[in-house]
Amino acid sequence: MKTIDNYDFTGKKAIIRVDFNVPINEKLEVGDDTRIKAALPTIKKILSSGGATILMSHLGRPKGEYEEKFSLKNIVPRLSELLETEVKFAKDCIGEETSKIVNELKPGDVLLLENLRFHKEEKSGEETFAKKLADLADVYVNDAFGTAHRAHASTTIIAKFFPEEKMFGYLIGNELKSMDKVLHRPEKPFTAIMGGAKVSDKIQVIENLLDKVDNLIIGGGMTYTFIKARGGKIGASLVEEDKLEMANDLIKKAEAKNVKLYLPVDNVIADKFENDAKTEETPVDEIPDGWMGLDIGQKTIEGFSEIIKHSKTILWNGPMGVFEMSSFQKGTETIAKVIAETTENGAFSLIGGGDSVAAINKYNLKDKVSYVSTGGGAMLEYIEGKELPGVNAIREDLTIERRNEGEKNEEGKKLRNKNHVL
Numbered sequence: 194m195k196t197i198d199n200y201d202f203t204g205k206k207a208i209i210r211v212d213f214n215v216p217i218n219e220k221l222e223v224g225d226d227t228r229i230k231a232a233l234p235t236i237k238k239i240l241s242s243g244g245a246t247i248l249m250s251h252l253g254r255p256k257g258e259y260e261e262k263f264s265l266k267n268i269v270p271r272l273s274e275l276l277e278t279e280v281k282f283a284k285d286c287i288g289e290e291t292s293k294i295v296n297e298l299k300p301g302d303v304l305l306l307e308n309l310r311f312h313k314e315e316k317s318g319e320e321t322f323a324k325k326l327a328d329l330a331d332v333y334v335n336d337a338f339g340t341a342h343r344a345h346a347s348t349t350i351i352a353k354f355f356p357e358e359k360m361f362g363y364l365i366g367n368e369l370k371s372m373d374k375v376l377h378r379p380e381k382p383f384t385a386i387m388g389g390a391k392v393s394d395k396i397q398v399i400e401n402l403l404d405k406v407d408n409l410i411i412g413g414g415m416t417y418t419f420i421k422a423r424g425g426k427i428g429a430s431l432v433e434e435d436k437l438e439m440a441n442d443l444i445k446k447a448e449a450k451n452v453k454l455y456l457p458v459d460n461v462i463a464d465k466f467e468n469d470a471k472t473e474e475t476p477v478d479e480i481p482d483g484w485m486g487l488d489i490g491q492k493t494i495e496g497f498s499e500i501i502k503h504s505k506t507i508l509w510n511g512p513m514g515v516f517e518m519s520s521f522q523k524g525t526e527t528i529a530k531v532i533a534e535t536t537e538n539g540a541f542s543l544i545g546g547g548d549s550v551a552a553i554n555k556y557n558l559k560d561k562v563s564y565v566s567t568g569g570g571a572m573l574e575y576i577e578g579k580e581l582p583g584v585n586a587i588r589e590d591l592t593i594e595r596r597n598e599g600e601k602n603e604e605g606k607k608l609r610n611k612n613h614v615l
């Protein structure tokens with residue numbers, strides 16, 4: 194398979210799908226440049242290998258037409274500064290004028306195209322639109338993991354016009370490597386820690402993990418659906434009444450698969466959803482009426498920490514409590530620190546999903562865990578075992594034929610597994 198490390202970019206024009214969907218402030222400046230910085234290694238590698246780069250991205254949610262606040266022109270100053278080179282800008286991502294600028298590109302040049310989503314054909318995955326983008330370049334590089342679960346023109350459809358000359362960038366490549374390591378080659382014991390607000394968002398993820406993990410730790414708001422399902426008293430805690438049966442099912446499935454499922458035994462309860470609420474620690478299934486569980490308790494912190502410390506692979510998605518409020522952050526903070534400590538002692542840790550990433554950043558532990566996924570929705574879908582169109586489009590053309598066949602046979606399944614390993 195071609196990679197940006199083994200491909201000869203000399204004299205080539207590479208069109209790179211990046212994720213420059215960054216926050217823009219009222220002055221139309223870049224608010225947080227994390228995503229731009231994350232794309233730099235791929236861009237720099239291609240430039241230093243004698244190629245020219247054409248960068249394409251979406252920004253925000255325009256409705257298929259120009260809107261100034263969503264213009265990628267707003268990104269040019271920051272991108273130039275970070276790349277330490279002039280960045281040319283094309284006012285449309287396709288069209289005659291853009292082709293003219295592209296024809297004049299020389300090795301080492303950087304061109305940024307205007308927001309792809311100013312054309313509604315981007316999201317609908319129109320083939321003629323994808324072809325126009327493809328015609329601009331000799332080689333296609335996808336480095337936008339956050340949109341890999343969407344079959345858009347620039348993330349998926351375009352790849353068919355580059356049957357040989359297509360590859361992942363470093364960002365998406367590393368993301369897939371980390372996830373495949375955890376999902377397909379985990380060193381045991383493997384512990385998954387699931388938290389956050391709702392169990393309904395994570396059912397598929399949990400089900401898929403039951404085939405892979407040794408320990409499944411559950412914390413956060415989703416705890417209470419499980420506790421209520423087992424007959425506990427949860428007061429006014431967050432609960433999904435329509436998921437009680439499903440919670441019991443998951444407990445049974447874990448048992449049948451020999452997965453140890455750990456729920457909190459105690460918790461910090463509050464008399465209101467406020468940082469200055471009255472608080473107490475109680476057993477998790479003895480919450481008085483009107484009170485709500487907003488963090489895991491001390492015994493639970495100690496129990497969860499022991500399991501994590503003895504793990505060799507750790508996957509963490511979702512906070513243990515309402516960590517945004519200082520009164521209820523101890524569980525999340527301690528678990529984050531224990532994950533960092535266990536990583537230092539040789540475990541592999543993958544953190545993913547918006548709020549656990551926010552927690553890792555809040556406690557300055559980003560460099561102390563093995564990998565922090567930027568994928569969000571794409572990462573969750575990957576862990577659910579779903580195929581990501583943007584990933585398949587690069588990995589194998591066979592996947593399209595296979596999907597058409599509906600994976601009728603074992604061969605299909607084998608291919609699917611093969612596909613998930615870089």
Ligand code: AMP
Pocket residue numbers: 388389390391394412413414415431486487488510511512513514515516517546547548549
């Ligand atoms: P999610 O996006 O599903 O990962 O959920 C993250 C959110 O869950 C965070 O904003 C937390 O404040 C919230 N959360 C965590 N634990 C609890 C809890 N016990 N009760 C209510 N919300 C919670």
